[in-house]
Amino acid sequence: MNAVEEQEDIWDRRIASALSFLRRRLSGQYEIDEFGFDAELTDRVFYPVLRALYRDWFRTEVSGVGNLPLSGPALVVGNHSGTVALDALVLSAVLHDHHPARRHLRLLGADLVFRMPIVSELARKSGGTVACNPDAERLMHNGELVGVFPEGFKGVGKHYSQRYQLQRFGRGGFVAAALRTGTPIVPVAIVGAEETYPMLADIKPLARLLKLPYFPVTPTFPWLGPLGMVPLPSKWLIQFCPPVSTTGLADSADDPLVVFDLADQVREIIQHTLDRLVAGRADPFAG
Amino acid sequence: MTTEPAPQAPRVVVVTGISRYLGAHVASRLSADPRIPRVIGLDPAEPPAELAGLLGGVERVRADVASAGEVIADLDAESVVHLAVVSAPDRHRGGRPAMKEQNVIGTMQLLAACQRAPRLRKLVVRSSTAAYGASFRDPAVFTEDTAPRETPRGGFARDILDIEGYVRGFCRRRPDVVATVLRLAPLIGSTADTTLTRYFAQPVVPTVLGRDPRLQFVHVDDALEVLHRSVVEDHAGTYNVAGAGVLALSQAIRRAGRVALPILEPGLSGAANVARALGFPRYGLDQLDLFVHGRVVDTTNLIKEYGFTPRPTAVAFDDFVRVNAGGEVISGLHLAIAEQVILDGIRRVRAAAREQG
Numbered sequence: 001m002n003a004v005e006e007q008e009d010i011w012d013r014r015i016a017s018a019l020s021f022l023r024r025r026l027s028g029q030y031e032i033d034e035f036g037f038d039a040e041l042t043d044r045v046f047y048p049v050l051r052a053l054y055r056d057w058f059r060t061e062v063s064g065v066g067n068l069p070l071s072g073p074a075l076v077v078g079n080h081s082g083t084v085a086l087d088a089l090v091l092s093a094v095l096h097d098h099h100p101a102r103r104h105l106r107l108l109g110a111d112l113v114f115r116m117p118i119v120s121e122l123a124r125k126s127g128g129t130v131a132c133n134p135d136a137e138r139l140m141h142n143g144e145l146v147g148v149f150p151e152g153f154k155g156v157g158k159h160y161s162q163r164y165q166l167q168r169f170g171r172g173g174f175v176a177a178a179l180r181t182g183t184p185i186v187p188v189a190i191v192g193a194e195e196t197y198p199m200l201a202d203i204k205p206l207a208r209l210l211k212l213p214y215f216p217v218t219p220t221f222p223w224l225g226p227l228g229m230v231p232l233p234s235k236w237l238i239q240f241c242p243p244v245s246t247t248g249l250a251d252s253a254d255d256p257l258v259v260f261d262l263a264d265q266v267r268e269i270i271q272h273t274l275d276r277l278v279a280g281r282a283d284p285f286a287g
Numbered sequence: 288m289t290t291e292p293a294p295q296a297p298r299v300v301v302v303t304g305i306s307r308y309l310g311a312h313v314a315s316r317l318s319a320d321p322r323i324p325r326v327i328g329l330d331p332a333e334p335p336a337e338l339a340g341l342l343g344g345v346e347r348v349r350a351d352v353a354s355a356g357e358v359i360a361d362l363d364a365e366s367v368v369h370l371a372v373v374s375a376p377d378r379h380r381g382g383r384p385a386m387k388e389q390n391v392i393g394t395m396q397l398l399a400a401c402q403r404a405p406r407l408r409k410l411v412v413r414s415s416t417a418a419y420g421a422s423f424r425d426p427a428v429f430t431e432d433t434a435p436r437e438t439p440r441g442g443f444a445r446d447i448l449d450i451e452g453y454v455r456g457f458c459r460r461r462p463d464v465v466a467t468v469l470r471l472a473p474l475i476g477s478t479a480d481t482t483l484t485r486y487f488a489q490p491v492v493p494t495v496l497g498r499d500p501r502l503q504f505v506h507v508d509d510a511l512e513v514l515h516r517s518v519v520e521d522h523a524g525t526y527n528v529a530g531a532g533v534l535a536l537s538q539a540i541r542r543a544g545r546v547a548l549p550i551l552e553p554g555l556s557g558a559a560n561v562a563r564a565l566g567f568p569r570y571g572l573d574q575l576d577l578f579v580h581g582r583v584v585d586t587t588n589l590i591k592e593y594g595f596t597p598r599p600t601a602v603a604f605d606d607f608v609r610v611n612a613g614g615e616v617i618s619g620l621h622l623a624i625a626e627q628v629i630l631d632g633i634r635r636v637r638a639a640a641r642e643q644g
Binding site: 011012015016019020022023025026027028029030031032033034035036038111114115116117118120121124125129130132134135138 | 423424425426427428430433495496497498499501532533534535537538539540541542581583601617619622623625626629630633634637
C-alpha cells in the first residue's frame with residue numbers, strides 16, 4: 001500500500017468514526033455520570049475547540065504536570081481572572097492533553113453559571129457542577145481531579161490594574177472539603193488570562209439591571225459589539241505547583257484556624273508562582 | 288437498621304389507595320404472599336376494571352381515610368401501607384384542592400388512627416424524591432439527609448414535605464412502630480401508566496429551552512419489590528428508591544425515538560402556562576421544576592439496608608421504550624441504516640474520484 005492510499009484509509013476511518021459518533025448521539029446511546037458529565041461529548045467536541053484556542057491563539061506553555069497524581073483524587077486550586085472564566089475551560093483542556101492518563105478536570109462553578117440556561121447545561125456536560133461541599137466531597141470521594149477557583153467573581157471581575165493580585169479566598173470551603181476527604185491540594189498559577197479581556201471599567205447599574213456580578217468594559221467590548229467578545233491573543237503560561245498534603249487532618253476540617261492557615265498557604269504558593277512567571281515574561285503578547 | 292435477623296411478617300396489613308396503580312399492585316403482591324393471611328385495601332373509590340382483576344385476594348373496604356380509624360382498630364391491623372398519595376391533580380377527582388385534601392389531611396387522619404391502633408407495629412409511607420425540592424444551588428446528588436434549600440413551588444413537593452413531617456411526628460409518639468419512608472423516583476416500566484410515561488409517549492416532546500435536566504427513574508417492579516420487602520421485613524428509616532445512573536432528558540427523548548420541542552423558559556408568572564404548553568394541564572410546577580433542574584438521588588442506603596439493587600435508570604427506561612416502540616419517530620434502526628447509506632455513498636464517491644484522478 002503506498003503512502004497516498006494509506007492516507008485515504010485514515011480518512012475512511014475518520015469518516016466512519018464520525019458517522020458512528022453522530023448516530024450514537026442521535027439515538028441517545030451514550031452515558032453521562034450522575035453529575036451530568038458527558039465524557040464522549042467533552043473529548044470529541046469541547047476539547048478540540050479549546051485545544052485550538054490554547055495552542056494556536058494563546059500559545060500556552062505548560063509545566064509541572066508531574067505534580068498531579070496519576071490516579072486518585074486531587075484538588076486543583078487556581079487563580080481566576082479575565083472577565084469571562086475562560087481560564088477554567090482552558091485549564092481543563094490543557095490538563096487533559098498534558099496529563100499522561102488524560103484525566104478530566106471536574107470544575108466547581110458559581111451558582112450563576114447554573115442559573116443560566118444553555119450555559120448551565122454546557123457546564124454540566126463538560127464535567128462541572130455547583131461549588132458546594134456535598135458535590136466537592138462526592139467528586140473527591142470518587143477519586144476525581146477537582147478544579148476550583150476560590151476567588152470566584154472577585155477574581156474574574158477585578159479591574160485590569162489589579163492583575164495578578166490574588167483576591168480574598170472566601171471561607172475556605174474548598175480546604176475543608178479537601179481535609180475531610182484527605183485529598184492533596186495542587187496549586188496552579190495561570191498567567192495570560194488577565195490580558196484576554198482587560199477590564200477597564202465596571203458599569204454597576206447595568207450589572208444590577210442584568211443581575212450580573214459586574215458589567216465589563218474592555219478595550220473592545222462593548223464598542224465592537226460581538227467582535228469585542230474575541231479574546232486578545234495574550235501569551236499564556238500555566239504552572240502546576242507541588243501538592244500540599246492534607247492527610248491526617250480530617251478532624252480539623254471544622255477548625256477555622258487550620259482551614260484559614262492552609263488556605264493562606266495555598267494562596268501564597270499561587271501568588272509567588274504568579275509573580276515569578278509574570279517577571280520572567282517579556283511582554284504579555286510576545287512569544 | 289435491621290432490628291432482628293428474621294422479623295415475622297405481619298398477619299393483618301392495611302393498604303390505602305388501592306384504586307390506583309401502585310396501591311393495587313402492592314396489595315395484590317402482599318395477598319399472594321403466604322406469610323400474610325389478611326390484606327385489606329382501603330379506598331373511597333372503586334378500582335378501575337383493569338386493576339380490579341388484581342385484587343382477588345384483597346378484602347376491599349370502601350372508605351376514605353377519614354373513617355380509617357375504626358377500620359384500622361377493628362381489624363387489629365399490624366401493618367399499614369400508605370400509598371394514597373396523589374402526585375398530580377386530577378380534574379375528574381376535584382383538582383388540586385382534592386389532591387391536597389387527600390395527601391395532607393388524609394395522611395394526618397390516617398396517622399391519627401394509626402396512633403390509636405394498639406397492635407400496629409409497622410408503617411410504610413410512599414414519599415417521593417420531590418421532597419428534595421429544586422434549586423440552582425442544590426448539590427448534584429441528594430442523599431437522604433439533604434434538606435431542601437427553599438420551599439418548593441410545586442404542590443406535590445409541598446404535600447410530600449408535609450406528609451414526611453407528620454410521619455416524623457408520629458414516630459416520636461409511637462417509637463414502638465417501625466416506620467419506613469420510601470422516596471420513590473418517578474416510576475417507569477413496561478406497564479406503568481403515569482404522567483411521565485404519557486409525556487414520553489408523545490411523538491413530539493416539549494422541553495424547556497436551554498435546559499437538559501438529569502433524570503432518574505425507578506422500574507415499577509423494583510418499586511413494588513422494595514415496598515413488599517418493607518412490609519415483610521423490618522427497615523426503619525427513610526430511603527431513596529431509584530435506579531442507578533442518569534439519563535439526560537434529551538438523551539431519554541432520543542432513546543425513545545421522539546423529537547424534542549424546546550419551549551422558552553418563563554418567568555415565574557408564566558410558569559403555569561408553560562406547564563400547560565408542555566401538554567399537561569395535569570402537569571404543574573412540580574414537573575416544570577423537574578424539567579429545569581432535574582433530580583438525582585443516592586441509593587447507597589437502600590442497597591445496603593435491603594440487600595436489593597433496583598435495575599439502572601437506563602435499563603428501566605429501555606424497558607418502557609421497548610413496549611412503546613410503536614410511536615417512534617426516529618428509531619435506532621433508521622439511524623443505523625442512514626449511517627451505512629451515507630458511509631457507502633462517501634466511499635463510492637471517493638473511489639470514483641480516485642479512478643478519475
